[in-house]
Amino acid sequence: MIRDITLGQYYQGDSVIHRLDPRVKLVATIVYIIxxxxxxxxxxxxxLGFAFLALCISLSKVPVRFILRGLKAIVILLLITALFNLLLTDGEIVFEIWKIHITKEGIENAVFIAIRLMLLIVGSSLMTLTTTPTQLTDGLEKLLRPLQKLHMPVHEVAMMMSIALRFIPILLEETDKIMKAQMARGADFESGNLIRKIKALVPLLVPLFISAFRRANDLAMAMEARCYQGGEGRTKMKPLIYRKRDAAAYLIVAAYLGIVIVAGKMLRIPLFI
Amino acid sequence: MSIILNHVNCVYGEGTNMEVHALKDINLVIPDGQFIGLIGHTGSGKSTLVQHLNGLIKATSGNVLFNGQDIYDKDFDSKMLRSKVGLVFQYPEHQLFEVDVFSDVCFGPKNLGLPRKEVEMRAYKALKMVGLEDEYFYQSPFSLSGGQKRRVAIAGVLAMEPEVLVLDEPTAGLDPKGRDEILDMVKKLQTETGITVLLVSHSMEDVAKYVDRIIVMNQGEILLDDTPKVVFKEYQKLEKVGLAAPAVVYIMAKCRENGLDVSTNVTSIDEAEEEILLALGRKDNL
Structure with a gap:
């Protein structure tokens, strides 16, 4: 059940996309969202967005089925968003039932927002699927480096992020384990009304918090034992270096953005903002 | 009250590049009242196997029969199954959550919907069974020592009065004294109440003294399944999969190699001592 969550997961592979510099992937994702x-x-x-994404997915060799599984988690969010757009958009009324007006604009908005969200989620999960958490934080640290001039603790932020990412699978596994252990003692997480269900979570959450604190404590101890001092003067075992393929990727991403802008200008589509 | 596993297969992460075939065509009969040791290296599928016994993991294919009933049937009462097959997980002290020891042990029987009096009686009995003194009953479980926490957690499962007790590495991380205490307690419980016990471990030494039958697992398959004596005879096979027979088995084999006429058919130090003395006696008489 819990294992189905693919958010932030890494899919082992050796494709062009996997080998790209994480900075390229981060920038590309941001450009894509824009x-x-x-x-x-x-x-x-x-x-255009779909075509670009499809190209990246096919290059990454991550099974489409695996990527789509990540969408399952946001189906409800998608439905709610689409529903609100459908019901609450003013415009040319197509049909109405009682007090509910369904407008042409509403249908359009609902469909487009759903597509947009799906592309957004799939696009950003492709980045996390092809980039290890370590690479991701290294990339982020490098990208945010200029902010250090403004006294922002860039290394510390990146470190916190990498620890947080690292702990997602650990805590999910722990949740799974504790859930099973309490189920073996007859706990029931599924039936009953809302209040009962919330109460049923106590035997899960208390051990989970305790274990999270224990792990955090252990990690802090282990880091101190190895003289961790923060970012000052720290070197990297695998420093990030741009290669030719990264330059090529930047060009492709820029070309994609260019095409989108040109297409928008030519068709005189109004800007979103 | 038997459990039968019939061609059980279990695959994790099917269809991805992280696919793991954790159990491969497992066939197993667990009859009443046996004390069974389930041994295997890390990642051999022991923990996966025991979670099939009370339906926490559903087999990818094959079925599990409890008293002749298929536990995957739609109308099968899985709550009943979990009360009859008590499963103590690895590091069970990590599941403690209540404000005091006694209420934590009450959690299991309470979930069975028993009346309050019965719940408390069972909890008391279970705590006595694991040998915890009364003075700890109303302390926070988090203030206890590691060994005591483990006892409380085991009591939490015993209070459900299962007919089959499965313990997944109950002695992991305990000192030798704590280990012996827990295993002695389990053995005593088994002989007194006649329940079936399945003890998961990676140490032959631990289980040799207690069990009637040993199941050895390797890479998701059952490698050996017999009485300890027969299993230990195959010590070369055990070594190949990264396990070992208890030290006495090796000692006896070495003795025999060097011309002392002893039987290698021993599993405990006491037996070995007797056997060696006997052999020495025979030699003197010659």
Whole structure:
């Protein structure tokens, strides 16, 4: 049950996408998200976005089934968003039942917002699927380096992020284990009304918090035992170096953004913001 | 009251590159009242196997029969199964959550929907069984020592009065004294109440003294399944999969190699001592 969550998971592989510098992937993801939100609803932008994503997925060799599994978790969010858009958009009424008006704009908005969200989630999960958490934080640290001039503790932030990411699977596994152990003692997490269900979580949450604190304590101890001092003067075993393929990837991403903008300009699609 | 595993297969992460075939075509009969040791190296599938016994993991294929009933049937009462097959996980002290020891042990029987009096009686009995003194009953479980916490956690499962007790590495991380105490307690419980016990371990030494039958697992398959004596005879096979027979078995084999006429058919130090003295006696008489 809990193992189905693919958020932040890494899919072992050796594709072009896997080998790209994490900075490229981070920037590409941000550019991709911007491209999705640049223009108001227009099929052509989504077609372009979809094509670009499909290209990346096929290059990454991550099974499509695996990526789509991550979408399962947000189905409810998607449905709610689409439903609100469907019901609450003013415009040309297509049909109405009692007090509910379904408008042409509403249907359009609902469909487009769903597509946009799906592309967004799949796009960003492709990044986490092809980048190890260590690479990801290294990349982020390098990208945020300029902020250090403004006295932002960039290394510490990156470290916190990498620890947080590292702990997601550990805590999920722990949750799974404790849940099973309490189920073996007859605990029931599924039936009953809301209050009963919340009460049933106590035997799960208390051990989970205790174990999280224990792990945090152990980790802090282990880091201190190895003289961790923070970012000052720290070197890397695998420093990030841009290669030719990274330059090529930047060009492709820029080209993609360019095409989207040109397409938008030519078709005179109004800007989203 | 028997458990039968029929061609059970279990695959984790099917269809991804992290696919693991944890159990491969397991066939097993666990009859009443046996004390069984389940041995295997880390990652051999022991823990996965025991979680099939009370339905916490559903087999990818094959079925599990409890008293002749398929536990995967739609109308099978899985809560009943979990009360009859008590499973103590690895490091069970990590599941403690209540404000005091006694209420934590009450959690299991309370979930069975028993009346309050019965719940408390069972909890008291279980705590006595694991040998915890009354003075600890109303302390926070988190203030106890590691060994005591483990006893409380085991009591939490015993209070459900299971007919089959499965212990997944109950002695991991305990000192030799704590280990012996827990295993002696389990053995005593088994002889007194006649329940079935399945003890998971990676140490032959631990289980040799207690069990009637040893199941050796390797890479998701059952390698050996017999009485300790027969299993230990295959010590070369055990070594191949990263396990070992108890030290006495090796000592006796060495003795025999060097011309002392002893039987290698021993599993405990006491037996070995007797056997060696006997052999020396025979020699003197010659």
């Amino acid at each position: 491209s999705l939100f640049l223009y108001k609803n227009s099929p052509i932008v989504y077609v």
